[in-house]
Amino acid sequence: MVDWVKSLSKVLYVDLGRKVSWVEEREDLFGKWLGGVGVAVQLYKEEVPRGADPLGHENAVIFAIGPLTGVFPMASKVVAVFKSPLSGFIAEAHGGGRAAATIRFAGYGAIVIKGASDIPIYIVVDGEKVRFRDAGALWGMRSSETVGRVLREALPGAGYRTIMRIGRAGERLVRYSNLTVETYRHFGRMGLGAVFGSKKLKALVVIGKSGFKLPNVRAYREVYKEVYELARGPLTKKYHDLGTAANVLPLDKLGALPTRNFISGRFEGAREISGEKLAEENLARRVACLACPVACIHLAAIREEYEDERYFYKTEFVPYDHEPIYALGSNLGISDRFGLLKLIKAVEDEGLDSISAGVVLAWATEALERGLVSLKETLVELRWGDWRNYIRAVGYIVSQPNEFYKTLALGVEEAAARYGGAEFALAYDRVEPAGYHTGPLYHASLAIGFRHSHLDAGAYAIDQSLVASGAPVPSPEEAVKQIIEEESWRQVLNSLVLCLFGRGVYTKEVVVKALRALGYEADEQTLAELGRRVYLEKHGIKFLEGFKPEGIRIPRRILETPTPLGQVREEFLKGVVSYYAKLVRDYIGDRSAG
Numbered sequence: 001m002v003d004w005v006k007s008l009s010k011v012l013y014v015d016l017g018r019k020v021s022w023v024e025e026r027e028d029l030f031g032k033w034l035g036g037v038g039v040a041v042q043l044y045k046e047e048v049p050r051g052a053d054p055l056g057h058e059n060a061v062i063f064a065i066g067p068l069t070g071v072f073p074m075a076s077k078v079v080a081v082f083k084s085p086l087s088g089f090i091a092e093a094h095g096g097g098r099a100a101a102t103i104r105f106a107g108y109g110a111i112v113i114k115g116a117s118d119i120p121i122y123i124v125v126d127g128e129k130v131r132f133r134d135a136g137a138l139w140g141m142r143s144s145e146t147v148g149r150v151l152r153e154a155l156p157g158a159g160y161r162t163i164m165r166i167g168r169a170g171e172r173l174v175r176y177s178n179l180t181v182e183t184y185r186h187f188g189r190m191g192l193g194a195v196f197g198s199k200k201l202k203a204l205v206v207i208g209k210s211g212f213k214l215p216n217v218r219a220y221r222e223v224y225k226e227v228y229e230l231a232r233g234p235l236t237k238k239y240h241d242l243g244t245a246a247n248v249l250p251l252d253k254l255g256a257l258p259t260r261n262f263i264s265g266r267f268e269g270a271r272e273i274s275g276e277k278l279a280e281e282n283l284a285r286r287v288a289c290l291a292c293p294v295a296c297i298h299l300a301a302i303r304e305e306y307e308d309e310r311y312f313y314k315t316e317f318v319p320y321d322h323e324p325i326y327a328l329g330s331n332l333g334i335s336d337r338f339g340l341l342k343l344i345k346a347v348e349d350e351g352l353d354s355i356s357a358g359v360v361l362a363w364a365t366e367a368l369e370r371g372l373v374s375l376k377e378t379l380v381e382l383r384w385g386d387w388r389n390y391i392r393a394v395g396y397i398v399s400q401p402n403e404f405y406k407t408l409a410l411g412v413e414e415a416a417a418r419y420g421g422a423e424f425a426l427a428y429d430r431v432e433p434a435g436y437h438t439g440p441l442y443h444a445s446l447a448i449g450f451r452h453s454h455l456d457a458g459a460y461a462i463d464q465s466l467v468a469s470g471a472p473v474p475s476p477e478e479a480v481k482q483i484i485e486e487e488s489w490r491q492v493l494n495s496l497v498l499c500l501f502g503r504g505v506y507t508k509e510v511v512v513k514a515l516r517a518l519g520y521e522a523d524e525q526t527l528a529e530l531g532r533r534v535y536l537e538k539h540g541i542k543f544l545e546g547f548k549p550e551g552i553r554i555p556r557r558i559l560e561t562p563t564p565l566g567q568v569r570e571e572f573l574k575g576v577v578s579y580y581a582k583l584v585r586d587y588i589g590d591r592s593a594g
Contacts, residue, residue: 167351269335
């Protein structure tokens with residue numbers, strides 16, 4: 001067994017109900033599945049019964065890192081796998097910051113959190129020591145940022161440290177609540193915050209002080225230098241300069257920037273909330289995840305005068321990127337940058353996924369316009385561009401003062417089922433979409449998606465390449481093949497575990513070099529086969545849990561609003577779903593037969 005497998009193979013198990021922990025050596029998993037999502041999916045299969053309630057004690061949260069973590073640039077992500085309270089099936093979310101390296105230097109390749117506590121607690125993993133601490137004083141704190149500050153002051157010490165915590169949204173079991181890492185990173189999609197809330201787990205703190213040996217320092221240094229130079233060069237310049245907010249103007253020009261609940265692909269206020277304008281007027285700092293030379297995290301500073309004292313100001317730092325700009329900006333008709341940043345901050349404080357929150361608020365706005373609901377339900381006048389009332393509505397989603405907001409907390413699919421308006425309720429498999437309306441392949445990738453992120457398969461880029469080349473839209477079968485081929489390689493990157501902003505840096509050739517420098521003899525074909533196997537494993541579990549792709553509701557609005565490639569055809573999406581279902585069911589059948 002190569003050295004990096006041994007250094008990664010410890011899995012920490014934490015049982016919240018019994019308040020106990022233990023460690024197991026799992027070289028079998030890390031030797032076969034690399035790490036990250038590959039290992040996490042296998043641990044999920046072991047820990048989560050098929051009929052488990054996502055908000056019940058049988059659900060588990062698996063955090064996993066990979067062989068490149070703490071060793072190479074941009075290997076900065078942690079993969080979390082759990083059963084989603086939003087979709088009801090196995091799900092995946094990724095978080096950055098210091099979490100990945102900290103878990104590595106604490107001596108673990110994965111952490112499995114099981115059971116549920118009877119009282120609010122937080123966990124401190126300090127190397128081999130695991131402590132369960134009362135979180136009663138933290139429960140109910142409005143700002144997840146405040147929780148992080150309190151825990152930082154309470155837990156001083158040397159070494160790497162990460163603090164993952166939920167806000168009030170997670171405590172209130174909002175199905176699209178997130179888990180904040182450090183201050184500006186998140187496990188955003190699929191409702192991990194609600195899973196933590198259901199377990200009465202306010203925070204997970206990990207402290208890492210140990211190290212590990214590299215098998216061949218000279219070979220490692222050579223590859224490291226190559227990767228480092230690539231990571232700080234033109235391949236990542238966009239992410240450093242403007243971040244993903246650089247996408248706003250190009251998408252608007254294409255007619256692919258979702259606006260006012262996807263009623264249009266163009267927003268008249270796009271320039272005012274673009275990455276360029278934010279950089280010119282609001283950018284205060286760039287922040288990087290640990291061991292990353294890119295620094296893609298962009299923080300805006302907003303200055304606001306105190307109400308009761310003139311010429312006395314408070315300054316807040318607000319992280320921004322394309323997804324909250326779309327979801328809480330163009331999709332809500334907000335072009336006021338100050339208002340947009342205040343709304344993003346409100347969503348951050350409560351611990352909500354900004355994508356889902358924005359799509360839910362857009363549906364509610366249109367539902368009020370059409371008379372499906374009234375002010376009796378919404379409590380405030382929801383109007384496109386009115387950021388102040390949207391901030392109030394964010395608070396109501398969390399506090400849930402009436403049945404309407406209790407329903408909004410369940411997601412847009414539940415809201416439309418209760419109040420009507422399914423034709424303009426934007427969701428695939430109960431999950432609200434990311435901010436691209438580029439064409440049929442992107443929407444196909446959402447219909448058959450798993451993580452429900454634009455980074456699943458990057459199919460928006462396939463659409464854009466078709467626009468640029470003038471090539472015809474492929475058949476549904478060919479579209480599925482292209483999506484799965486791209487997503488399968490991303491499973492390799494997510495098993496290593498790498499930030500997908502570095503996918504241009506970590507080509508197949510570079511990945512093979514990096515692994516060989518660590519003593520692992522891999523070739524491109526072996527890695528490609530592993531990626532496809534991980535892809536099918538994930539989707540196979542979802543099917544076995546009861547997922548029926550033929551029953552996916554295709555939002556009418558998607559079919560009505562033109563994309564740069566014209567109208568998305570319903571029969572195309574149905575053809576995609578049908579062919580995808582056949583491939584996954586064939587895999588399940590082959591596995592059963594084997």
